[in-house]
Amino acid sequence: MVQRYIWFAGIVPVRGLSIVQILTLVGAILVVSQFSSAQDKLGLQSRPNVVFILTDDQGYGPMGCHGDVNVKTPALDRLYAESVRFTNFHVQPNCAPTRALLLTGKPSLTNGVWATIRGRSLLRRGESTIANMLQDSGYRTALFGKWHLGDNYPFRPQDRGFEEVLVHGGGGVGNIQDYWANNYFNDYYLHNGKWKQFKGYCTDVWFDEAIQFIEENQDDPFFVMISTNAPHLPLVAPQSYMESYRGQRELLAQPGTAEFYAMVANIDDNIGRLRAKLDTLDLKDNTILIFMSDNGSLLQFTTWNAGMAGGKGRMWDGGHRVPFFISWPDGFSGGRDIGVLTSGLDLRPTLEELCGLESSSRSAEEGKSLGPLIRGLTPSWIDRMICLDYQNQQQTPQKNNPHVVMQGNWRWLAENRAGPLTWEEGVDYTLPDPRGELHNLDVDPGQRHDVKAEHPERVREMQASYNRWWRTLNSRDPAAGHEIVIGSDHENPTALTTHDISGEVAWNHDQVLAGFRATGHWEIEVTQNGEYEFALRRYPAEAGDPILGTIPVPAKLRNFHYFDGRYQYATTHEQSVALPVASASLKIGTFESEKALPEKTAASTDYEVNANGEVVAVKFTANLRAGITKLEASFSDVSGNLLTTPYYIKVTRNPVY
The missing domain is CATH 2.60.120 (Jelly Rolls)
Incomplete structure (x- = not known):
């Protein structure tokens, strides 16, 4: 039995272990035992269900558990308390590129999605998604809410592994692909390719239909993705939620802020409803529940930004660091933080491992399973460098557009666009050196101080990493597969x-x-x-x-x-x-x-x-x-x-x- 756990922890059994080595081994056994026993049970009927909740433009800060006092999020706070929280988790700084990154486990320049418009939000033909992977393994698959990776064949969600689809058109309610004059209330949405009217507020509809799908498919393993368009623009919330902000003049004085918070509060209530239903159906323990946002906050200047600079569309951490909560009561214990640098690239290989699927081969630029970190192990890739860039709606990607290279808590930041970065201290400044900056977040989490002069070798290594990344990923015709x-x-x-x-x-x-x-x-x-x-x-x-x-x-x-x-x-x-x-x-x-x-x-x-x-x-x-x-x-x-x-x-x- 011990030898089995030694194998599961990734340790080769050796005779004559020292006392220190034995104690270390016992600790590893205790950490992985719950995860391992869950893996033992995996078969088609006992595979974990997966519910993936992705909010739009919420960012890292706006929730009670992350310190925002202006919004009450009791359901998210409970999920936070019960989850493994990856606190150094990064995605693309805008929405469609993040969605493609998450679903494919591949960088934007590989999967073909580096913009939100101009045909560059279309997930390149031939790219497999998490939904494809799980559907092929016997899962029932469903998407509710936002897709934004193509509205025509072969880019639609029903073409990419989702059997049940309820979505608005385009990248948000009111987009040009959406049903005419939709406004979040009593709208027409695409249900398996056909327009159908639904009563109620959009976020409520997504969760209502997701809950119904879960009830109808509770005897089979399922993958449910709830991708809310809230709190993205336009900022509109039910009046019952707006009432909470009546009289809060400071919030109401900032256009859209009260609406933004009300939309977050509504999402929170729906997460609470969903979790209660999973509990009632006796599905909670064997359901992997993931919560995250797709990029930095839309309103980084008027909402809590957790001390970070930047927001949506920027390369400071406030633009791409997002919450990532993962809970699976049958699989591992929660209530703990993991601060290792991780990425949206890692979601697909993580689910591949947790769901007991055969591991796929991946390039160095693709994601890694977070399973070892969850089990308390130290994977060989822990010091990897991760590159992100922002192509800003370019038809053809351009080298040296705003980008960041990350390693641990180090950031090489090349972001030469003007604009304010944060609001908390009234700071309004632009990047002083257009050639780039080096930040050490261990001592400078707000990224105020450039330390490249003190660390020239680190700068060279991170710049070289970006150059290799660019050469590797930009070898393909950028238009190919978007037709x-x-x-x-x-x-x-x-x-x-x-x-x-x-x-x-x-x-x-x-x-x-x-x-x-x-x-x-x-x-x-x-x-x-x-x-x-x-x-x-x-x-x-x-x-x-x-x-x-x-x-x-x-x-x-x-x-x-x-x-x-x-x-x-x-x-x-x-x-x-x-x-x-x-x-x-x-x-x-x-x-x-x-x-x-x-x-x-x-x-x-x-x-x-x-x-x-x-x-x-x-x-x-x-x-x-x-x-x-x-x-x-x-x-x-x-x-x-x-x-x-x-x-x-x-x-x-x-x-x-």
């Missing part, structure tokens, strides 16, 4: 939006109403030869609104606050902006055509019209050959000047008779 497929039997018709064009994107409903000028093309793969119809629209099909003239701003969007001056059209106007479109054009492959846009006409193969004869879509029919190509389209004025790329295009492969 949206049209004409597939898996998805026909295909709905395209300007979220995924190569250039200047319009990504939300507010921009559509404001008549924002989007420009660019789609990267397309035509799957089979045939006749294709393209319907170019200003508004989505479910809205049914005409291209010309103005429409009333939907009532649901009039209080849908981004608290961002760039996206406040709907909250400050009654009517949309009229676009003087005189013609529409389409170019794909060798096909190119332009059509005039009449004010009114009859329905035909050229135009889709409403009951008043107003044109809601301009249609083109093209015979296409299979292959990879570009799709370009435009709405232009009477002088031929581009007004915008059409925000919506529906592509249909017509049947062959």
Whole structure:
């Protein structure tokens, strides 16, 4: 028995151990025994369930257990108390890249997701996810909430291992791919690929449906990912939660802060409901429950940032250090911190080990299982360097964009963008040396002091690590595997939006109403030869609104606050902006055509019209050959000047008779 535990702890049994070695060994046995006994029970029916909760833009600080006095999070506080907490855990500094990193266990430049728009939020074809891995091993898999790794085949969650899917469109409720005029309440969401209306607040819906899925599949091992869009912009919370902040003038004076905290409090209540249901179903002990956020806080200046500099989109620790709580009562004891440098890359290999699956081969740049750390062991990779970068919506990744190299509590930081970093001490400064800074977080957790002059050899090593990382990961064509497929039997018709064009994107409903000028093309793969119809629209099909003239701003969007001056059209106007479109054009492959846009006409193969004869879509029919190509389209004025790329295009492969 002892020899078995020696093996499990990764120690080779040797005759003649000293007393000190024996005592050390006994300690290791005590740490791993609970984990090991759980592993003994693994079989398809006894494999642990996995519930993975990922919040959006919450960051590290805003919860009671991390010291924030402005929000009450009793459920998270209890989970904190019962979990193994990785306190030096890092992800990408923005959302879609983190999601791809977590699900694949591969860096952004490998999995293809280094931005949130421009076709670079699409999880590269051929990349396997945690859901694929667990589904192939007999797990029931489900996703509720936010996906943001592609809305078209083959990028949708149902194409990447999730059998049950309930999501909003795009990267958030109100994004251009989302159902028109969704506003968090009583919205339409995509349920297994079809729009369906749900009653209630979005976060409540995600947890309601997740709980129902768990109840229906409690006899099978399951993987449930609850990926909340809260507390991302727009900042909107149920009034019952806002009441808690009435009278707190300091919070209410900072636009969006009270809403942000109310959204976090609502998430907390839902986590409490979920855990109570797991307990009632007698599933809690054999369920791995993971909680984390996808990047640093959206509101690092007006919420508690745990003493860190930076927030979402920045390379200081406040931009990418996030909470990571993991609990599995049957598997290991909780209530302890692990301060070893770890990463979102490590989630997939960790679940692979904890769920008793066969280990996959990985490159040096990919993740490591956290199992040894949980068992109290010291893995060989404990001093590894981890590189992160921020490509800031680049179409093609660029070397020396903002990046950080981390080793233990050392940070080599190359971040030469201006902007304030923290609010707690009223500090407002920019990086003084654009060539980079070295920080030692053991003595300088706020990253105020550059110590590169005192540690030149460490700087050289960390810079060399970044250069190796870049050379290794950037050897692939950055566009490869991002093409949206049209004409597939898996998805026909295909709905395209300007979220995924190569250039200047319009990504939300507010921009559509404001008549924002989007420009660019789609990267397309035509799957089979045939006749294709393209319907170019200003508004989505479910809205049914005409291209010309103005429409009333939907009532649901009039209080849908981004608290961002760039996206406040709907909250400050009654009517949309009229676009003087005189013609529409389409170019794909060798096909190119332009059509005039009449004010009114009859329905035909050229135009889709409403009951008043107003044109809601301009249609083109093209015979296409299979292959990879570009799709370009435009709405232009009477002088031929581009007004915008059409925000919506529906592509249909017509049947062959």
